[in-house]
Structure formats: C-alpha cells, structure tokens
Amino acid sequence: MKIKPKSRIHEWKTTNSNEIRTFIGLSFFASYLLQAVI
Structure with missing residues (x-):
C-alpha cells in the first residue's frame, strides 16, 4: 500500500x-451575548 502524505x-x-x-x-457569539447583557 502506498501512503499519500499530501x-x-x-x-x-x-x-x-x-x-x-x-x-x-x-x-x-459569546462576545455578542456579553454585549447584549451589558
């Protein structure tokens, strides 16, 4: 079997x-939620 590294x-x-x-x-998404909370 030949292995193809590419x-x-x-x-x-x-x-x-x-x-x-x-x-x-x-x-x-997390930063958006933080902005929405603050």
Whole structure:
C-alpha cells in the first residue's frame, strides 16, 4: 500500500480550518451575548 502524505495533510488542513471557524463563531457569539447583557 502506498501512503499519500499530501491527501493526509489536506484532510488535516480542512478539519483544522473547520475547527478554527467553529471556535471563531463561538467566540463571536459569546462576545455578542456579553454585549447584549451589558
């Protein structure tokens, strides 16, 4: 079996970017809630 490092790196990048997007969305939502409370 041949291992394709490029595809694995690509998969890691996509999952990493998705996690970063989720984190940014959650932090933005949290800051919005804090502004609404204050």
